[in-house]
Amino acid sequence: LVGSFLFATIGGTGYVTYSLWREANPAPQQPQSPAFPNGSPRKTLVILGSGWGSITLLKHLDTSKYNVIVVSPRNYFLYTPLLPSAPVGTVELKSIVEPVRAVARRTKGEVRYYQGEAIDVDVENKTVKVKSSDHVDEPLIEDLKYDYLVVGVGAQPNTFGTPGVYEHASFLKEISDAQEIRGKIMNSVAKAAILPPNDPERQKLLNFIVVGGGPTGVEFAAELKDYIDQDLSKWMPQISKEIKVILVEATPNILGSFEPSLIQYAKDLFKRERIHLKLKTAVKGVDDDYVTTKCGDDVEKIPYGVLVWATGNAPREVSKKLMEKLDEQDSRRGLLINEKLQLLGGNDSIFAVGDCTFHPGLFPTAQVAHQESLYLGEVFNKLYKIDQLKWEASQTKDTSSKQKLESRAQVLAAKIGNFKYNHMGALAYIGSEKAVADLAIGESKYSMSGSFTFLFWKYAYLSMCLSFRNKVLVAMDWIKVSILGRNSSV
Ligand code: FAD
Ligand code: NAI
Numbered sequence: 001l002v003g004s005f006l007f008a009t010i011g012g013t014g015y016v017t018y019s020l021w022r023e024a025n026p027a028p029q030q031p032q033s034p035a036f037p038n039g040s041p042r043k044t045l046v047i048l049g050s051g052w053g054s055i056t057l058l059k060h061l062d063t064s065k066y067n068v069i070v071v072s073p074r075n076y077f078l079y080t081p082l083l084p085s086a087p088v089g090t091v092e093l094k095s096i097v098e099p100v101r102a103v104a105r106r107t108k109g110e111v112r113y114y115q116g117e118a119i120d121v122d123v124e125n126k127t128v129k130v131k132s133s134d135h136v137d138e139p140l141i142e143d144l145k146y147d148y149l150v151v152g153v154g155a156q157p158n159t160f161g162t163p164g165v166y167e168h169a170s171f172l173k174e175i176s177d178a179q180e181i182r183g184k185i186m187n188s189v190a191k192a193a194i195l196p197p198n199d200p201e202r203q204k205l206l207n208f209i210v211v212g213g214g215p216t217g218v219e220f221a222a223e224l225k226d227y228i229d230q231d232l233s234k235w236m237p238q239i240s241k242e243i244k245v246i247l248v249e250a251t252p253n254i255l256g257s258f259e260p261s262l263i264q265y266a267k268d269l270f271k272r273e274r275i276h277l278k279l280k281t282a283v284k285g286v287d288d289d290y291v292t293t294k295c296g297d298d299v300e301k302i303p304y305g306v307l308v309w310a311t312g313n314a315p316r317e318v319s320k321k322l323m324e325k326l327d328e329q330d331s332r333r334g335l336l337i338n339e340k341l342q343l344l345g346g347n348d349s350i351f352a353v354g355d356c357t358f359h360p361g362l363f364p365t366a367q368v369a370h371q372e373s374l375y376l377g378e379v380f381n382k383l384y385k386i387d388q389l390k391w392e393a394s395q396t397k398d399t400s401s402k403q404k405l406e407s408r409a410q411v412l413a414a415k416i417g418n419f420k421y422n423h424m425g426a427l428a429y430i431g432s433e434k435a436v437a438d439l440a441i442g443e444s445k446y447s448m449s450g451s452f453t454f455l456f457w458k459y460a461y462l463s464m465c466l467s468f469r470n471k472v473l474v475a476m477d478w479i480k481v482s483i484l485g486r487n488s489s490v
Contacts, residue, residue, distance in 0.1 A: 019468045026105040032067060040391040042067045043147035045380065046128055048118045048318075050074050050100045052369035053152035053354030055466065058100075060377035064109030065384040069144060073117045073133050075100050078175060079470060080366060081461050084219035084429070086178040087185065088227035089486040093175050095473035098466045114144070118153065118318050123325065123346055148349050148383070150376065151322070151335065155313035155355040155364060164286030169309035172216055181308060185224075186489070188305035189232070193239055204303035206243045209291055211283050212310035213249030214256070215428045218266065220308060221247045222431030225275050231486045245275045246302065248293055250282040255428060255436070257363070259447040262436040266449075269430055313364050319356045334358030339418035340379070341372055351376055362421055375419045386412050427457050 035041050043066055047054045050072035058070060079096040086093050104111035116132040119141075128149060132140040157173055159165040170181045185208070192205040210221045225245050233240040247254065247270070253263050254270075254277065270277055281295040290301040315323070315334055323329040326345030329336055335352045336344045337359055343350040353376060354369030362368050386409045393405035425439035425446075435457035437448040448456070458478070465471045 016472060020472065023102075023106070023467055023469055026102075029105060029107075029110045032064070032110040034067065036388075038388075038392075039395075040388060043384075043387060044069065044145060045148045045150070046071060046144055046146040047150045047152065048072065048128070049152035049154060049354075049356075050077055051152060051154050051354065052077075052080070052366040053154075053373050054150065055098075055100070055103055056370045056373035057150060057152070057353070057376050057380075058103055058107060058111065059466075060374055061107070062109070062381050062384070063104075063107040063111050065381065066109070066148075068104075068107075068109065068111045069114055069146075070100055070104065070111060071114045071116055071118055071128070071130050071144070072100065073115065074174075075113070075115050077103065077466055079465055080173075081464065082474065083172060083178060084216065084223050086175075087172075087181040087220070088223050089182070090223060090226070090481055091474055091477040093178060095470060095477050096465075097175065098470055102467070116140075116142075118151075120318065120321055121149065121151075121325075121350070123322075123350065126347075126349060146349070148351070148380070149346075151319070151343065151350065151352040151356055152354050152369070152373070153316050153318055153356045155319075155334070156316050157309065158312045158314035159309065160311065162283060162285060165309055168286045168288065169211070169307040172220055172308055172310055181306070184306045189236065189239055189243075192242075192305070193236065197238075200303075203242065203244075204289065205305035206239065207246060207302065207304045208243060208306045208308075209246045209248060209302065209304045210308045210310065211248045211291070212312065213247055213251070213254030213277075213279070214310060214312060215426070216310035217247060217249070217308070218254050219429050220310065221245055221270075221275050222429055225273055225431050227486055229273070231488060234485070235488055246278060247275055248278045248281050248283055248291070250280070252280050254279070258426065258428070258436060258438050259445075262438060262447050262449055266428075266430045266436055269432065269434060273432055275431070313355055316356065331358050334364075340416065341376060341419050351379075365426075367424065368421060371421055372419060379416055382412060382416055427453075427460060429454070429457055 032042060045066040045068050047057060047068065047070045050070060054070065055077040076097040076099050082091050082096045085091045086096065100113050104113055114130060116130040118128050119131050120129040127143040127145050130142050130144055132142065157171040170184060171177050188205040192202045195202040208224060210217045228240050228243050255263050255266055267277065278293065281293045283291055284294050285292040286307065289303055291304050291307060293300050293302060319335050322335060328344035335357045337352050337357050338344060341351045341353060342348055343352045353372040355364040389405050389409035393402045396402050423440050425437060427435060427437045429435045433454050434450055435454040437453050437456060439446045462471055462474055465474055
């Protein structure tokens with residue numbers, strides 16, 4: 001028994017060390033020439049974004065077949081499923097990010113990364129205007145030429161035009177948001193601690209309001225309550241008892257896309273854990289001190305110390321510009337794509353994935369963006385072959401060879417099937433080491449909730465982390481928190 005244990009420990013440690021070393025030391029990439037050895041030009045594929053869609057594509061693309069340029073203002077991939085855990089320190093921020101250059105270096109061919117923001121696309125001339133964020137004094141604006149373009153710029157927070165949100169609330173989409181929320185929580189707690197118990201300012205500071213009862217709002221409210229009850233209560237027992245976590249949701253339910261029994265389970269748990277649910281209540285405005293809500297005809301002004309806004313997605317500026325430009329883009333919710341993920345009106349050379357798109361039946365989730373990009377990776381590998389055949393056809397003078405090559409290219413093109421989404425279900429953490437899961441296996445659907453589901457959630461979220469390094473760091477964070485608790489400093 002001891003021998004097996006030793007063997008497993010040494011083997012496991014060796015495997016972890018070797019995997020980490022291999023990730024940290026990728027083989028050097030050789031600069032790629034503009035043409036292949038047969039003289040055909042290497043086509044340029046520009047990928048916009050470094051999120052779920054774009055990075056999955058980068059990971060699964062044969063980058064030696066293209067001149068690949070990734071453009072994104074964010075030089076890392078962010079593992080969003082664990083972002084709600086970050087503000088309270090259940091996971092460290094560094095554990096859930098992976099540099100774009102690290103992903104790029106692990107691919108077969110050379111990949112160039114351009115830290116900047118795409119601000120416009122010229123569909124006719126196949127160029128994308130990029131504002132570089134590398135230049136501090138004056139942003140550099142450059143036109144990048146593309147043969148193929150993949151738009152994976154995601155979405156921005158939706159405020160539905162509610163006044164005061166941008167000025168006073170924090171969103172939960174980026175690393176900087178998580179840092180900002182953490183700072184606000186710690187500041188509110190510190191300020192409240194020096195005020196006398198009956199001071200109304202003290203209660204205001206200790207009202208933590210989350211707006212939006214979708215998965216983001218629910219998971220964050222749950223993490224926040226865990227932190228208050230499990231950790232803050234040890235250091236500041238009185239303050240932690242006075243903190244009120246309030247979740248405001250416009251519709252009658254939280255987690256609206258989940259099975260009704262799971263919704264009820266989550267609502268009951270929130271009630272038990274004293275997360276105050278304000279359902280059928282819409283936030284109408286925010287100012288320095290109050291959140292104004294409306295429930296039926298009742299208008300209420302709730303004082304707040306921390307306000308987190310999680311009411312879903314709206315298109316980014318670059319997506320809006322594309323929508324305005326192209327006649328076929330007549331939805332205001334996102335870029336319209338066809339079954340091959342080509343942008344409607346984009347001359348077959350622009351593809352779009354993930355949250356920047358709108359397609360009935362495809363939700364703005366990491367799962368969708370991931371599957372779309374796996375499909376696109378295959379498409380680009382086939383397009384390379386088609387482009388090669390077309391080039392060979394253009395070079396030959398012999399009519400029959402030309403026809404043969406062209407028809408082979410057509411056959412290959414016809415073999416590119418449509419994208420098919422395979423929904424595998426949804427998971428959400430709801431606090432107190434409990435989770436809910438709506439699983440889809442083939443045609444069958446299963447609902448699960450409770451502590452076992454939480455273990456499943458942990459397993460699933462760990463296994464979906466982008467790199468082995470992320471997996472190890474997240475697992476270590478969880479172990480650390482279970483033994484030492486969360487850190488209560490900024
Ligand atoms: P993103 O991942 O948002 O990436 C967009 C990228 O584009 C970013 O790198 C951004 O910097 C870049 N970009 C922005 N503007 C420009 C520009 N102008 N030019 C170039 N690049 C640009 N989904 C799930 O399926 N399961 C979950 O558990 C889950 N949890 C979530 C938790 C939170 C807190 C949030 C906010 C979302 C969660 N989601 C989850 C949804 C999921 O994160 C998104 O659906 C997914 O990130 C979409 O991928 P994307 O590539 O389209 O966009
Ligand atoms: P969402 O769109 O899913 O939910 C937003 C909620 O805010 C809605 O319930 C809406 O009714 C409510 N709302 C809108 N305006 C309001 C107002 N003024 N006052 C009060 N409530 C208001 O948005 P969310 O949670 O940000 O998720 C975005 C996407 O990311 C979704 O597709 C979601 O499925 C996905 N996601 C998935 C997760 C998971 O699977 N665990 C976790 C987080 C996000």
